[in-house]
Each structure stands twice: as structure tokens, then as C-alpha cells.
Amino acid sequence: MTSKVISIVLGGGQGSRLFPLTATRSKPAVPIAGKYRLVDIPISNCLHSNITRIFVLTQFNSASLNKHIKNTYHFSSFSDAFVDILAAEQTPTSGHWFQGTADAVRQSLHHLSVHEFEYVLILSGDQLYQMDFDKMIQAHVEAGAEISIASIPVHANDVPGFGILKTDSDNNITEFIEKPKSNFESWASEVSPEMAAEGRVYLASMGIYLFNKQTLYDLLNGNDHPDFGKEIIPQSIHTHKVISYQYEGYWTDIGTIPSFFEANLGLTDEIPEFNLYGNKPIYTRARMLPPSKISGTHLDRTIISEGCIINAASIVHSLVGIRTRIGFETNIESCYVMGSDNYQTLEQIAHAKEHNEPIMGIGDRCNIKNAIIDKNCYIGNDVTINCGEKLPDGDFPTYTVQDGIVVVKKRAVIPNGTVI
Structure with a gap:
């Protein structure tokens, strides 16, 4: 099934909340865990899920990221695998830079048209997690969904920082609200007993989207809305079959200096929530360095x-x-x-x-x-x-x-x- 998927990793905007780490580099190029870059996380998750056709969309401070991608991800000449940079560009049909997540993908669709695929997996370039996308794709196909959104159960005090989904018993998303500040108690969804016992009963969007090809093209070409989370997704819930794929592992959005700092220091725990030492390594640039x-x-x-x-x-x-x-x-x-x-x-x-x-x-x-x-x-x-x-x-x-x-x-x- 993953052979029918193309993945798009969003390079993010200016990353002002991670300043000064983003003063001269984009968010996905920020070094993490001593030897990796943030962009290595979604790319490694894709490769471990046998998704080997990956576009990385860039715009701000992209030189460092471009260099890293070029020096890191090389595949056999007999393979159709690739990790390609798609930089924001001015064309006869588009004279402006990326205006948001949806606009970035919209402006890049013509680069996808030369490939055969049925599904598009859209990922963020600044998150830390380990996820098997093959399971998400299987759930999407079995449900007959047009759009799947990866979601993670969160506590009530985390709700104001996320887009929150409301689902029915079949994981269909019935409502979506962006970062509610109050009166969201009725937005609790059905979660696993383990999550319910921890009080994590609200489903937050992880910013990971799986679209059927035709659905994505229809949605993006049918309007000029710039963002998935604020416009495309909320409107699609009432016109398309949109399901939630619940993920219960470790996931964090590295959008601020405190979250970045906490995520990195968390790797030093005796049993860290993000496991660097498993059988699915994080891929990065191979350096011929001596031992320490x-x-x-x-x-x-x-x-x-x-x-x-x-x-x-x-x-x-x-x-x-x-x-x-x-x-x-x-x-x-x-x-x-x-x-x-x-x-x-x-x-x-x-x-x-x-x-x-x-x-x-x-x-x-x-x-x-x-x-x-x-x-x-x-x-x-x-x-x-x-x-x-x-x-x-x-x-x-x-x-x-x-x-x-x-x-x-x-x-x-x-x-x-x-x-x-």
C-alpha cells in the first residue's frame, strides 16, 4: 500500500518562536539530539514505513536544510526512491511565496503530477515522534476515508494549544475547532481505557494528514484557502469522509525554545519516551568522525x-x-x-x-x-x-x-x- 503514497514534509514558516536557533536556518534544519536535524524525524518515519518518495517544501532560511538533504539521502540508481527539495518559487501562475500549509502544497502539485500515486501523506518538519504510517494508511483504506487526520489524546490543560477533533464511535470526525480557550468540555471523545485513565480524553490534531489524491486536488484547486488546520480541514468535515487515526505514543511539537529544550534533555532519561536505541534508527548525514x-x-x-x-x-x-x-x-x-x-x-x-x-x-x-x-x-x-x-x-x-x-x-x- 505504501508504494501508492507520496509524502510531503512541510518546512515551516519563519520559526520565530524558536529564535535565535532559526536566525540563520529553517526549523526542520535545527540540530537535535547532538547529531540529527529535525527534518530527519519525519523522513526516517517515512522510510521505516516503506514510503520512499518524499518532497520537502522549503521557503525561509532554506540553504542549510537544502545542503543537509543533498548530503544525506541517496538512493540506488535502480530505485524510484527520492527525497527532493521543493523551494518556494515564482511561476507564471503564482507570483507569491507560500502563504500557509495548504498554499504550499497547492503551489507544489504540478511537481507531483509526473508520478503515479493514490495517496498523499502531509507531515510537519518540526515534530518529534516515531510512528508507523503503514498502519495509518491501512486504517484509512479500510474505513473508505477520503481524509485521515492523526490525532493524539491530550489533557484538558493542553487543549488551548491544539486543533481539537470530535469523533463518533466509528472514528469519523464530526467537528473540529482550532485552539479553543474555554467551554470545550463537551469536546471529549472516545479514547482507549489507558488514555481515559490518564484523563487524556480530548483528541488533538498532530498536523499529520493523509489525503486521497483526487480529494486533495479537488480541495486545493477549488479555493484559495492558505491553511489546512484553520480552513481546509474544518470545512472538509461537512463535505467528505474524514476520520481520526488515534496515536498513543510519544509525540511533541517542537515549536518553542522551552519545548525544544525539554525534548532534548528528555533523551537523557534512563528510559526516554523517545527511543534513540531501538531497531528503527533515525537516519542522518553520515560523517567520518573519530570516537569521542x-x-x-x-x-x-x-x-x-x-x-x-x-x-x-x-x-x-x-x-x-x-x-x-x-x-x-x-x-x-x-x-x-x-x-x-x-x-x-x-x-x-x-x-x-x-x-x-x-x-x-x-x-x-x-x-x-x-x-x-x-x-x-x-x-x-x-x-x-x-x-x-x-x-x-x-x-x-x-x-x-x-x-x-x-x-x-x-x-x-x-x-x-x-x-x-
């Missing part, structure tokens, strides 16, 4: 990526990304250090030390807590970051603070002795 070298460091609940050189005193409840250097007597707690795109040479390191300048990575005798260190940062010796009271929100030349989390900006230089 660690000397005299106390490690606890910490993930260390490849190619690191670490001499820290302690690293606790943290992720350390590729090619990270960390100096002597440094303590790091509850941090995501994204690492570096390259190594400095020994000559460059010697020159920096001779001129009392930071080297790429984290220097000696630093104390860093509750921070995200973006890629290619230069943090000097004796630097303290957020080890006191919770800092107020603010944006500064080399860092941003959101909800007490300090985000050191990409390529920032933090001089010796700095206190944040």
Missing part, C-alpha cells in the same frame, strides 16, 4: 556525540553534540551543547591561546547551567552562564533568554570571565 575522547570527567545522564574532546570536571543531564571541545575543570548541567561544523587546527588553537582569545568550544573552569549552546560558539575560560537566579527574558548580541533558558547564538564569542 573523554579524560577525567564525571558523566551522569549525558549523551556524547562523535568526535568530541572532553576534559571537563562534570557533565550532568546534558547533550553534547558533534566535534565539541570542553576544557579542564568545567562543570555543565542541564545543557544542550550543539557542537561544531569543523575542528580548529592546532595552529589556530595555539594562536588563540597566545592572544588570550577563546577557542571553538567551551574553555576551562566554566560553569554552565540551563543553556543551549548553538553551533560553532567560542566560549572562553572562567565563563559563568545562568548559575544563579532565573534570568528575565531578553535578546542580546550574543545570547537570548527565554523562560530562564540561555540560548548562546550561533558563532557567538563569549570572552574570558563573562558572567551571564
Whole structure:
């Protein structure tokens, strides 16, 4: 069945809520778990579900994402598999950029027309989950549905942040409301006994849609509505057979700095909700990096990526990304250090030390807590970051603070002795 499916991964808008991580890259290109990019999650889910024809739609800050896709996803010349970038473009029939999720797909339909397919699976590029789409497709076909929406049971206090579905006993969606703030008690749906016992009785849309080909074409060409969640889906419920496919595994929408930070640090739990260590790996760019070298460091609940050189005193409840250097007597707690795109040479390191300048990575005798260190940062010796009271929100030349989390900006230089 999956051979009849084409998948479209939406690259997202400007990603302002993830600033400054999205200052120079799109949301799907943001590094996650030390070695992956967010876009690797939906693509890996597709490949594990035997969906091998994938388009990634991009618009804002797309150069980094384009490079990652080009360097990562290669298939045999004898296969029809592909992961292709579809960048926003001006054409004789469309003179504007993507105006929303539905408009992005509408403007890209002519690229799909050269392929044979019956179903279109539309995914977000900024979510963390592991899902077998083949089961969703089978449920769609068996129900005779025209549209299927993946949904996840949530608690009442989560309802205002989601589009909420109301279903009948056959999983047909009878009503849809976008992010209700109050008076939504009557929107509870039938869920599994396990979910009901946890109080998760409201079905939230996961932003994962499966359309019959003709249904998608009819809906998109029949109007100019720009968005699936706000316009296309709510209107389709009354004119088409739209069903809910309930998913009860781990899923999180990484749309803000706190949710991004929590999702990454959650990977360090003894039994994380998102399993990196199963039999279905997350695919990403293959790098020929040496093993990490660690000397005299106390490690606890910490993930260390490849190619690191670490001499820290302690690293606790943290992720350390590729090619990270960390100096002597440094303590790091509850941090995501994204690492570096390259190594400095020994000559460059010697020159920096001779001129009392930071080297790429984290220097000696630093104390860093509750921070995200973006890629290619230069943090000097004796630097303290957020080890006191919770800092107020603010944006500064080399860092941003959101909800007490300090985000050191990409390529920032933090001089010796700095206190944040």
C-alpha cells in the first residue's frame, strides 16, 4: 500500500518562536539530539514505513536544510526512491511565496503530477515522534476515508494549544475547532481505557494528514484557502469522509525554545519516551568522525556525540553534540551543547591561546547551567552562564533568554570571565 503514497514534509514558516536557533536556518534544519536535524524525524518515519518518495517544501532560511538533504539521502540508481527539495518559487501562475500549509502544497502539485500515486501523506518538519504510517494508511483504506487526520489524546490543560477533533464511535470526525480557550468540555471523545485513565480524553490534531489524491486536488484547486488546520480541514468535515487515526505514543511539537529544550534533555532519561536505541534508527548525514575522547570527567545522564574532546570536571543531564571541545575543570548541567561544523587546527588553537582569545568550544573552569549552546560558539575560560537566579527574558548580541533558558547564538564569542 505504501508504494501508492507520496509524502510531503512541510518546512515551516519563519520559526520565530524558536529564535535565535532559526536566525540563520529553517526549523526542520535545527540540530537535535547532538547529531540529527529535525527534518530527519519525519523522513526516517517515512522510510521505516516503506514510503520512499518524499518532497520537502522549503521557503525561509532554506540553504542549510537544502545542503543537509543533498548530503544525506541517496538512493540506488535502480530505485524510484527520492527525497527532493521543493523551494518556494515564482511561476507564471503564482507570483507569491507560500502563504500557509495548504498554499504550499497547492503551489507544489504540478511537481507531483509526473508520478503515479493514490495517496498523499502531509507531515510537519518540526515534530518529534516515531510512528508507523503503514498502519495509518491501512486504517484509512479500510474505513473508505477520503481524509485521515492523526490525532493524539491530550489533557484538558493542553487543549488551548491544539486543533481539537470530535469523533463518533466509528472514528469519523464530526467537528473540529482550532485552539479553543474555554467551554470545550463537551469536546471529549472516545479514547482507549489507558488514555481515559490518564484523563487524556480530548483528541488533538498532530498536523499529520493523509489525503486521497483526487480529494486533495479537488480541495486545493477549488479555493484559495492558505491553511489546512484553520480552513481546509474544518470545512472538509461537512463535505467528505474524514476520520481520526488515534496515536498513543510519544509525540511533541517542537515549536518553542522551552519545548525544544525539554525534548532534548528528555533523551537523557534512563528510559526516554523517545527511543534513540531501538531497531528503527533515525537516519542522518553520515560523517567520518573519530570516537569521542573523554579524560577525567564525571558523566551522569549525558549523551556524547562523535568526535568530541572532553576534559571537563562534570557533565550532568546534558547533550553534547558533534566535534565539541570542553576544557579542564568545567562543570555543565542541564545543557544542550550543539557542537561544531569543523575542528580548529592546532595552529589556530595555539594562536588563540597566545592572544588570550577563546577557542571553538567551551574553555576551562566554566560553569554552565540551563543553556543551549548553538553551533560553532567560542566560549572562553572562567565563563559563568545562568548559575544563579532565573534570568528575565531578553535578546542580546550574543545570547537570548527565554523562560530562564540561555540560548548562546550561533558563532557567538563569549570572552574570558563573562558572567551571564
